[in-house]
Amino acid sequence: MSSEPRIETSSIPENLHPVLSALADVAADLSRTIALGPLAGNLGASVGSNTDGDVQKALDIVADKAFAAALRGTGVRWYASEERQDVAQIDAGGAWALAIDPLDGSSNIDVNVSIGTIFSLQPALDDGEATFLRSGRHLVASGYFVYGPQTSLVVTFGDGVEQFVLDREARLFRKTKSAPSIPSQACEFAINASNYRHWAKPIRAYIDDCLAGIDGPRGKNFNMRWVASLVAETHRIMSRGGIFLYPGDDRAGYEQGRLRLVYEAAPIAFLVEQAGGMATTGLLAVLDQVPETLHARTPLIFGTSEKVRRVIDYHALPELEDAALFGNRGLFRA
Ligand SMILES: O=P(O)(O)OC[C@H]1O[C@](O)(COP(=O)(O)O)[C@@H](O)[C@@H]1O
Ligand SMILES: [Mg+2]
Numbered sequence: 001m002s003s004e005p006r007i008e009t010s011s012i013p014e015n016l017h018p019v020l021s022a023l024a025d026v027a028a029d030l031s032r033t034i035a036l037g038p039l040a041g042n043l044g045a046s047v048g049s050n051t052d053g054d055v056q057k058a059l060d061i062v063a064d065k066a067f068a069a070a071l072r073g074t075g076v077r078w079y080a081s082e083e084r085q086d087v088a089q090i091d092a093g094g095a096w097a098l099a100i101d102p103l104d105g106s107s108n109i110d111v112n113v114s115i116g117t118i119f120s121l122q123p124a125l126d127d128g129e130a131t132f133l134r135s136g137r138h139l140v141a142s143g144y145f146v147y148g149p150q151t152s153l154v155v156t157f158g159d160g161v162e163q164f165v166l167d168r169e170a171r172l173f174r175k176t177k178s179a180p181s182i183p184s185q186a187c188e189f190a191i192n193a194s195n196y197r198h199w200a201k202p203i204r205a206y207i208d209d210c211l212a213g214i215d216g217p218r219g220k221n222f223n224m225r226w227v228a229s230l231v232a233e234t235h236r237i238m239s240r241g242g243i244f245l246y247p248g249d250d251r252a253g254y255e256q257g258r259l260r261l262v263y264e265a266a267p268i269a270f271l272v273e274q275a276g277g278m279a280t281t282g283l284l285a286v287l288d289q290v291p292e293t294l295h296a297r298t299p300l301i302f303g304t305s306e307k308v309r310r311v312i313d314y315h316a317l318p319e320l321e322d323a324a325l326f327g328n329r330g331l332f333r334a
């Protein structure tokens, strides 16, 4: 890594400068590679599968190796990656544990749609795995890079969120004047609706009510979005509000949804709470959920607080009663 910081550090806690600069350095490289697309090789080629059977793309592996290598000497003791079965030790004397989804939205690599990197930092315990098997309330920082028309970093250190944009010529992430904040009013929802028949009743009811639009209990029309890149959906919600849902469903292997608690849901939940929104599994705040295993999945529902609260309310309804209420719908008028 170059010794020059790759990010404006004035608002970043001093003990995290080396880590953030290393992450920013790799993100600048990835941004360039992604922008070259097919000119940089077959980035979307399938090269194997991880321990859970998820297909790994060439760029997943490139990104994972680049981040792990760049973090040497930055004070990161433990490195847990979506692409690795086990926690790796980087700096034996380091104070930090970093969890990372090196490349989020892999299915979009080949189609020139925004993809990203998600990370979180927490203090390292002596046991690497035990460090990560704690609730997200232990996080001291989390963020994502989104590689889109702009390459941006949105990050929290537990006191609101900040945004940086890559100035390609200077190879520097510059801080933007205004910070993202999730609006309290919004009319967009994001869900992979092809799974409708697999969802549980509270999720179906929530989406049914959105789809009913002005004629339904919400009394207004909604738009639907689904990019299939969690970072891109998060970035939109950070600026425009709305709700994202990847619930558990009845497909084999999807009982807890698709997204990983340690690498995806907890870091995003920390950002969302810091930006004025909420993140839940439907039953519990995502940040209160303790991972049972390193690669555990979790239902993830986040965004504008009022919308997320409504989904939580739907989950709280007794099974029989809810059928009656949803039939009536009057209790849930917007
Ligand atoms: O293809 P689906 O089931 O709609 O899933 C899309 C979701 O999967 C993900 O791509 C999973 O992340 P990875 O690409 O890191 O595996 C999310 O970014 C996205 O929200
Ligand atoms: Mg991901």
Ligand SMILES: [Mg+2]
Pocket: 060, 082, 101, 102, 103, 104, 105, 106
């Ligand atoms: Mg990934």
